[in-house]
Amino acid sequence: MTTPFPFTAVVGQDDLRLALLLNAVSPQVGGVLVRGEKGTAKSTAVRALSALLPELDVVSGCRFSCTPGSPDPACPDGPHEPGAFESRSARMVELPVGASEDRLVGALDIERALAEGVKAFEPGLLADAHRGILYVDEVNLLHDHLVDLLLDAAAMGASYVEREGVSVRHAARFLLVGTMNPEEGELRPQLLDRFGLTVEVSASREPDQRVEVVRRRLAYDDDPAGFAARWADEEAAVRARIAAARKLLPSVHLGDGALRQIAATCAAFEVDGMRADIVMARTATALAAWAGRTDVLAEDVRQAALLALPHRRRRSPFDAPGLDEDKLDETLEEFGGPGEDGGDDDPDPGPDGGPGGQPAPDEGPQGDGDTAARPETGESGEPQAGPGAGEQSAVRAAEPFRTKVLNVPGIGQGAAGRRSRAxxxxxxxxxxxxxxxxxxxxxxxxxxxxxxxHQRARGRSGPGxxxxxxxxxxxxxxxxxSNLVLFVVDASGSMAARQRMSAVKGAVLSLLLDAYQRRDKVGLVTFRGSAAEVALPPTSSVDAAAARLESLPTGGRTPLAAGLLKAHDVLRVERLRDPARRPLVVVVTDGRATGGPEPVALAGRAARLFAADGTASVVVDCESGPVRLGLAGQLAGELGGTAVTLDELRADSIAGLVRDVQQGTSRRAA
Known part of the structure; x- marks a missing residue:
């Protein structure tokens, strides 16, 4: 077995290490979600934590890690012999993203159950992780049916396996740790709330620290055992400190002043439910025990808020994570509490600011007012202006709304999601x-x-x-x-009226929110001027698509054919990468085509490529005004798809309701 990288040898990442250590001190904190870019030691730190956990006493021979003094009365391996136990290290069990349901919860031998009438049960990963760590790398990519099972086990502390009248139950209490790259999509809110703490990690921008990271990693790769031996004393010290903090934890006093600060902070940041208050209280208590104190101070409450609240205050995937630290300090000061006279006796409070508060340098635009996108220039180097003549700065999207469900016809076999039949x-x-x-x-x-x-031929003589x-x-x-929803957005001069483009962006943003909720991949192709471009290759990160949409400028001619051909090329590549995922093309345009020889005819030929491939498509008709040419409807016919107006796109629109009733009537008549 490969020697793990020592926990104490991880360079920087103070918030990550502190959050993991607090869960080691108090598993009731509820686990850690680690968000950050790739290559930031997320998985390394998590895997190293298991070596620091105290050893467990388990019933000898029990596959479900029952506690010797109080074994689970419903344990499938029970009843247990009293007094027979053994000690072993706490397990860290990894749940692969592509695991089956039976691999997670365990499996019954159906053949033996039917033919022999016995319960032959093979434990799954939840049983292995009981009283240890369940680690999910790329947890945001976990299939929904596995998420549902995790939620049930986390809520009840037990796993239930039901197979056609045969039932098995066993204890499943574990420390849930997940890592994810936000660029690949977000978590379901229900699972997100199950993580007690969250931390944002990023690579250091300090050259000296980066040099030390490389130096240690190369030394470890050359001689893992020798490198681990050099850090053995530091590892032993942290292991002893965890054990001491666990022993001190029951003696830590959480006073009424600290509880008032916790309640006031959760109320000020408008988090849902009461789980945040409970997690903050447990985290603050663990912080005090980790510092060797028996009283919870204001600084413990502050650090607990920075770890427990950022992921609970987000209302949509487009909200930036983190807390307003000035608001946090004002709330703590207003409601007083213990430790106001200093509280600097905590030897390891973690870095100031914690995981929240500061947006990443490359984050999407924030604040009030229009997004400041620099106008592009013409060949003369002078800014072009005027709708249809040149470029305009980007406008903000209108408020999103709940959209009608757009489906791919037929039955697919793609990744689990919430959009089309499969x-x-x-x-x-x-x-x-x-x-x-x-x-x-x-x-x-x-x-x-x-x-x-066949019963007589098989010689059946009894009731079985x-x-x-x-x-x-x-x-x-x-x-x-789930599907691949590819947006093809017209950003030409004919769409450049400020109010109109704001409505169009609001509609696309609404569809992006719908795609997020339905676990789709999304891509964005835009066309304007003389060409089309892939503004965002297909990804699971809808917030990245929203950021590109927000900064999208408009102006110039309408190369509709170029946009459709670019989208067709994107789909061709994606079919090679993921042939089971069916695409849905959403073209957002008024249907006009200008620029180049025979632009309308060329756009029609490009559209018929999608019809020939059987690609599902929807045209969102953005034409406005009292006189309408109906070009978007003609485009939808060439694509072999359907057309909806911006008003019909709303789930609660009267026009959409009437259309649904008419379609239902025609189907019944047929």
Whole structure:
């Protein structure tokens, strides 16, 4: 087994190390979510933590890590012999993003259960992680059905496995640690709230610190065991400090003053529910124990807020993470509390500012007023102005709204999500088939029907059913999949009226929010002037798409054909990368085409490429005014898709409601 990188050898990342150590002191804090760019020691620090955790006493031979003094009465390996126990290190179990449901919760041997009538249960990762660490790298990419199981286990402290009337339950209490790169998409709010603490990590910009990172990493790669031996004393010191803090934790006093500060802070930042208050209280108590104190000070409450609240105050994926530290300090000062006379006896409070408060240098535009996008210049070097003649600075998007659901027709087999119909492991049962490989979802009635005609030939003499492998039937289920939603946005001069472009951006932003909620990948192609460009390659990060949209300038001619051809090329590449993910093309335009020879005819030929491929498409008609040419509707016909106006795009629009009723009536008549 490879020697892990020592925890104490990690350079910098003070907030990350402190959050992990606080969970080691008090597992009830609820785990850590680590957000940050790739290559910032997220996984290294998490994997190194398990070596610092105290050893566990477990019942000998128990696959579910029962505590010797109080074993789980429902443990599948029970009842246990009293007094038989052994000591071992706490486990760190990794949950792969692509794991199956049975790998996570465990699996029953269906064949033995039917043929022999016995409960043959193979524990999953939740059983392995009990009383240890469950680590999920790229947790934001975890499939929804696994997220649901994690939420259930985290809420109840137990895992339930149900298979056609056979039920198994076992304890599953673990420290949940997840790492993620925000550029690849956000977490579901329910799972996000289950993480007690969150930290934002980034690579240091200090040359000396970066040199030290490289030096230590090279030394570790050359001789892992020797490098770990050089840090053994530091590791032992931290391990001893964790043990001492755990012993001191029950004696820490959380006074009414600190509780008032905690409640006032959560109320001031308008976090949902009461979990934030509880997590802050536990974190502040763990901070005091880590510092060797028995009283919670104001500085503990402040640091707890910086770790526990940033991910709970976000209302949408486009909100910047972090806290307003001035507002935090004002709230703590207003409601008083302990430790106002200094509180600098905490030897390890963590760096000032914690994980929140400061936006990243490359973050999207913030603050009031219009986004300041620099106008582009013409060939003469002078700024171009005027709608349809040159470039205009970007305008802010209108307020987003709830959109109608846009689906891809047919039934797919892509990644689990919430948009289009698909054959999935989760969902309603629609039929049965012979299993291909391991049986995972038994269709009981179909299995019985397959076995029933052969009972006399198999010599059945009792009430039991004689079942053989060939009789087993796998349930086929229908659920929802995620799609690739590719936005093709007209940014030409015909769209450049300020109020109109604001409405268009608001509509696209609304569709991006919908894509976020439905777990889609998104991409953005824009066209204006004389060419089209891929403003954002397909990604799971809808906030990156929103940032590109916000800074999008407008002006120039309308190269519609170039935009469609660029989008077609993007889809061609994505089909090679992910052939199971079906695309949905959303063209946002008024339908005009100018620039180049025969622009309208060329746009029509480009549109028919999508129809030939069977690509689902929707044209959002942005034409306004009393006189309408209907060009967007003609484009939708060439694409083989449908057209909706900006008003019809709203889920609560009267026009959309009337259209739904009319479509439903026509279908019933047919």
């Amino acid at each position: 054959r999935t492991e989760q969902g309603r049962t629609t039929g049965a088939r012979r299993p291909q490989g391991t049986l995972t979802k038994l269709h009981l009635s179909a299995t019985v029907q397959a076995a029933a005609p 059913l004689v079942v053989r492998r060939d009789d087993l039937r796998q349930a086929t289920r229908e659920g929802r999949e």
